[in-house]
Amino acid sequence: MTDAPAPPYPAHWEADVVLSDGGTATLRPIRPDDAELLLAFYDKVSDESKYYRFFAPYPRLSERDVYRFTHVDHRDRVALILTVGQEMIAVGRYDRVGPKDAEVAFLVQDAHQGRGAGSVLLEHLAQAARENGIERFRAEVLPDNVRMAHVFRQAGYQVAHDLEDGVLEFTLDIEPTATSLEVMAAREQRAEARSVERLLTPRSVAVIGASRSRDTIGQTLVRNLILGGFTGPVYAVNPAARAVAGVPAYPSVLDIPGEVDMAVVAVPADAVRDVVVECARKGVRGLLVVSSGFAETGPEGRERQRDLVRLTRAHGMRLLGPSALGVINTDPAVSLNASLARVVPPRGRVGFFCQSGELGTVILETVARRGLGLSTFVSAGNRADVSGNDLLQYWADDPATEVVLLYLESIGNPRKFSRIARRLAGEKPVVAVRSGRFTQGVPIGHTVARSAVPQAAVDAMFRQAGVLVVDTLDAMLDVAQVLAHQPLPAGPNIAIVGNSDALALLAADTAAEVGLPVVHHPTALRPDATPADFERVLREAVEDPAVHSVIAVYVSPVDVDGLPVAEVIARVAAASAKPVVATFLGSEGVPEPLRRLDESGVVIRGSVPSYPSPQAGVRALAKAAEYAEWRRRPRGDQPALEGIAEERARAMVDALLAEHPEGMDLEGELLYQFLRWYGITVVPAYPVRSLDEAVAAGRRLGWNVVLKATAPQLRQRPDLADVWRNIDSEAEMRTAWQTMTTTMGDPSTASFVVQRMVDAGVPTVIGGVEDRMFGPIVSFGLAGVTADLLGDLAYRIPPLTDVDVASMIREVRASPLLFGHRGGVHADVAALEDLLHRVGRLAYDLPEVVELELMPVIASPAGVSVLGARVRVTPVEPIVRTDWYARRLTRL
Known part of the structure; x- marks a missing residue:
């Protein structure tokens, strides 16, 4: 050898x-x-x-x-x-x-x-x-x-x-096939769910760093486990103590006589590594690290955090934290409070994930005050390993969780989030609050790759996945109360019933604002309406086939007990297949008179949420209607596209990047041929630097041409001075040239081209970018300076179904122009959809295409004409998008 x-x-x-x-x-x-x-x-x-x-x-x-x-x-x-x-x-x-x-x-x-x-x-x-x-x-x-x-x-x-x-x-x-990807996703989901299950349903817990001193983190953890009624053994690890909070203490986790499923680590940051090694030797299955002093402290702490993740995963364990508040599981078979929380909400059917430990405490207190029961709660801290994606995988199969709430400060792997959230939202509603939506801020301690994706594209990703995004924690809990306790509405129509004209008007105004048509017009009862009056009008509302949801408004007259009215509202709601919410005496949550309980005392479906104001109740119903509409919408299919030559396009990209490892813009015939591999035909444009060249180009094309300036600073001018149409002779070209050079200046900087005329239609723009975090993103909008200034673009993440593409075109605010608005042209939208599918397929297939723009794309009754195109290719890291084809945890 x-x-x-x-x-x-x-x-x-x-x-x-x-x-x-x-x-x-x-x-x-x-x-x-x-x-x-x-x-x-x-x-x-x-x-x-x-x-x-x-x-x-x-x-x-x-x-x-x-x-x-x-x-x-x-x-x-x-x-x-x-x-x-x-x-x-x-x-x-x-x-x-x-x-x-x-x-x-x-x-x-x-x-x-x-x-x-x-x-x-x-x-x-x-x-x-x-x-x-x-x-x-x-x-x-x-x-x-x-x-x-x-x-x-x-x-x-x-x-x-x-x-x-x-x-x-x-x-x-x-x-890769649809079947193989489905198999991989199913295996990934089961495996990651089981890894989270190790942290949420441990059979035994050791608190490493438990202290005998009161008001310390270690002792608080031990006390919360014991007082919370954890059903398994709790061990304390403290080399200087024989017992902590009445629990036997051991010098090391290795000295504990029984098995340890989960270790809760509360030692100084520089001692955590040694603890992990001992936990690995002991056979611990999961780690919860509440210790701080990691990525949130700077470069040294960030490297300490990376080392912690590498070590934990290498020894077969998942890590929650560091700087985590902890985990809570209200299942009586577990009764786990491995957290620093002062308040634990009652048992319920809502799973809650957040990142910030400090905010987690506030969240739990707010949830408890509202009486919204939780199945499980996880505060991941720096979420160095276990993240919201992992919890989504767990909750997908958790029968105790019917609604999922996410308070997100950052998203480490948006591609995976989009994929698994869409699958989960098809079965259970997911509601999210995202901090830093407009500042693009990332909390200290969160290691996240930078993204240049506009906020509108991120919002579109959430909508595409069926995730309900709200702006505040209160709004999230408002929506959760409807989703956890009431059925989904079958449509958007709302009925308003109440004994206050003023509050009913506020409800109607809010309904108009959020797009809920008010039918069965606001029924204004007298302030002293009897329970029988309320029952009659409520039953009329829920029995009206045009009504999809109901809000009941009740303000108690002085010295009148509201309990009989509450009983009426609860009784009618329990018998209704439509959601009913209330503004009942200004209360928040699910007040006692409006509750329904199961045999173990848990608030169940049929309970009526109450809101301090009718506006909050109507907005919550609007989100429920939005989710229900998304659930009803067909997911669609990916159409079979003719004329796709992926292998040839890839071979071209590979050859070009071998010659230009720094990347390059495709131009001329090279650009046209590349796009033809995906069935995209660009109307050729011929650069001209003088009047003689412009005339020659016009003759070569048989006239009926345009002369236009293509320099970026001159395109899409409001005065339309960048293009001269319908040139059909040398004299007309001379006039166009003289006028445009006078307006635009030096022809060499205006980048003039001559191009044949196409059928009149609506100018649109289609784009695609490859983002390090999000992968491929496709955009669509109408071309023009007004749409550009207003940001009137729709975004989607490939692969695209026919439903994705159809809704993408129609959600643009200026889209009526494609459908004959005010007597205008009715564009061949089917041809436009086909073009969008081709761009989506190209962006999905070739991550090396980091920028792609087709502009303008003229959509006419006869089809679409692509008049301009720009494509840039650059080498990409080999790791890009491999998580679509082989399971792997994110490494940062």
């Missing part, structure tokens, strides 16, 4: 992954120095597993085997390993056997079989293979190797298999 130059190590293949049982592992390419690690791994593999791998007894690896297995070229021969701590637990590899084919094989340590290691390795091997131009995997599996056969059959790829000579032969087409 001779030493050859080492191939470049593909560091972008490294990943932290969650296995199917919720534990974590590190995935990376094998290295030449992994020989001892490989031998130790192989010694722990059973003879049966070795036989399944090599089809023969293979008790040990020779020196030649070890060299061959650890020395790969990361192209034709690739090997990926999974490690936990300092131990290798699995290896997967492929060897190219043809230009587009490779043989693939796996070996998993017996103690770790059944944890989904093979599926994770297959996903990442397939991603590496696709980068290297491989399209198919082949594998031979003994019929008795049921687990490995299951991995291939359940991968979601196109699979063919045959039995030959007593061996199952599998062929996998590894091109």
